[in-house]
Amino acid sequence: MASATFRATDAEIANPERGMYVWAADDLAAWTQAQADAQFAAGYRIVYTPVRLDRYAGEALPRKQLDALNESFATARRAGLKLIPRFIYNYPGGETGYQAAQDAPLERVLGHIGQLTPVLKENADVIAYLQAGFVGAWGEWHTSSNNLTLPAARTRIRDALLAALPADRFLQLRYPPYLMAWALQAPRWRDGSGASRIGVHNDCFLASSTDVGTYSEDAATRRRERDYVAALSAVAPFGGETCNPADAVDPTPRGDCDDILREGRQFGLTYLNDTYYRKLFHTRWEAQGCLADVKRLMGYRFELKALRHSPAVAAGQSGDLTLTLRNSGWARAFNPRGVHMLLKHRFTGAVVRITVASIDPRSWLPGTTSESSARFAVPAGTLTGAYDVLLALPDGAGSLAGDVRYSVRPANADDAVRAQGWDGMLGAFRTGTTLNVL
Template structure:
């Protein structure tokens, strides 16, 4: 059977435009989380402000507040992009005087945060490295944290504290290149052996993206090529910024710019609330914002599927799929595949499938995926319609359809192919007779 794609805009987990939490992460409320979800956001940026604790341990009260914040995210159906900072300068004077913490204090804080982060991996989308320097952007450190040894120590502490299924994004490409001059295979990222990406907080803003890349043309070309290739392994995101921060800056504000660079760097997430007039507003005015929203992150669709028309209880049912990812990036966090069997009365049996990893569905080419389920011995005999779902891999969210990925396929009344939001699954328009 074959399927038709849709150009409809719809949100999906762990991708797309994000907005900021109304308060710091410790004060993230249920109302804030629900407002984000209701307005189509599935990512919220949560700043963890540690300015009051540069020389002290984190209080137990803050850790409790963070647990509540994560619970509020979970209750609303959204995930968080997190960054811890020791300062957030709002003026040039503040910036020049920004203070961070010592290396031992950073490591101590990450040790304290580790249990909370580990316990709430399900609602953490990505972690921006933070901690070092002004705004946690890994420059202008008051404690020499940007030396090679110190920044490597902070990276290691982050990788130890952040759940092993989640990536950290670092602000500057040269730092990542120094750690990993030769990028590993995709399998290394899928296995969790590689977990470091880049966030660009001056995306499209100038020739160097306001210091993100080297001013030297050849060095910059190498850095940009590296980040482009890194995008297949690790999430790339960030925000646009004020080009006035660089003398003679020429921002790249056209639709051609965002469409080309979104694809080149595998853009997965972007701030929806910063420097809109120069960038977002122009994408709207020039007619490409809908495409940007569709393309950002992954966008997976079914092209074709085949399976047996009958099967026996206790035996394996195999579905051979062709899948297409028309988004800019792949999925980065673990995700399951489910086959749903629905009988004539509407009763549904959800079966966990093996054989395919949705994270491996890279953009740009059709891919074959063979998934298999064992039909339960207690499954009543009879006809069943066949559905396919991509639920969250975390046990706490697997049954929550708000976290299921919606396939980018159109409904078809003739074939019975359709998306069901209450199931978080897509009907293949086919059936199987269980014996």
């Protein structure tokens, strides 16, 4: 077997669907292509996108609103970004005005979700995760002016949102008790249930003993809720932002490096707001020396360890491949992603792309090393000769699979001696091995 081993790197690597995020704008409609391009250039790969529906709380969404939303998703696609949308009917400006915030009646919300369903399905390729929104102040599922947080109403909204998304996309809710009411035990990975497609966005992560109302004031109940969310993060994405703890009953933020490194791993932190609340968190992490670690470890982090494959395969025939890889990040990859072998002819430079369908990167669990074995087929008619072997992890959506900006770059060092390194033009890692096509 042809074989290679690889060296890991500590470098921060911008990869899709994970890491620090920034806002598109106060309303997605105000986001420009220039802003999106600048965010990508600054190293961001996910962008939080509030979508304001205030003016339509009493009426159906007009065609122009749906068209504008489609164009905003196209902006993300052109920039190489993915979005975390949240649809909201209000955005109170202060910590007291939220109690008077108005949302929409249940049937209007369901009607809007029905109108948005084709848009969400058509643009699911650039939706990283969908936050539930719609309900209450800031779309955070509290203080609803239309009683949308009552069990029957919130269940109907949940079901409508799950139906609006493709089955391989995740919804996120703000409050753990709602999830626990729907499923007493944390679901298993992709068990077919709606519960296995719903994660938590904690918008006061680390801010107080209750994370400012995220968890119960009762210590025993709070412990059960936290344990539930920690278990759920193995199944569905967890992310959000830190916040100002001033409104907490017991404002005791957990802002030290020990706190974020412990709880980032415990809760499988996949993404975090880079701009809020920096004073008590990001600034402290930087001063204490762990901010770089936090940025590296959020979400998945794939390190190639070893590769073995058949040294020679006849065109039209199959060979064997074994890939050993470590996920040193805090979470798994949640959305579909491919594994491709790229064969680059030593003399002509022609590239042959081979899909290895039996290996699913979503199965590479955080903190573990996985060995995956598969068969690969060299297409009939492939030119004979020696080929350099590269490994690519492209986006699972056909619309993005050919866009190298959405390919995952493994956390491995370039090594000229071993002929290993990242090929930015192909969005693939040169393994330093050779395959002879006969």
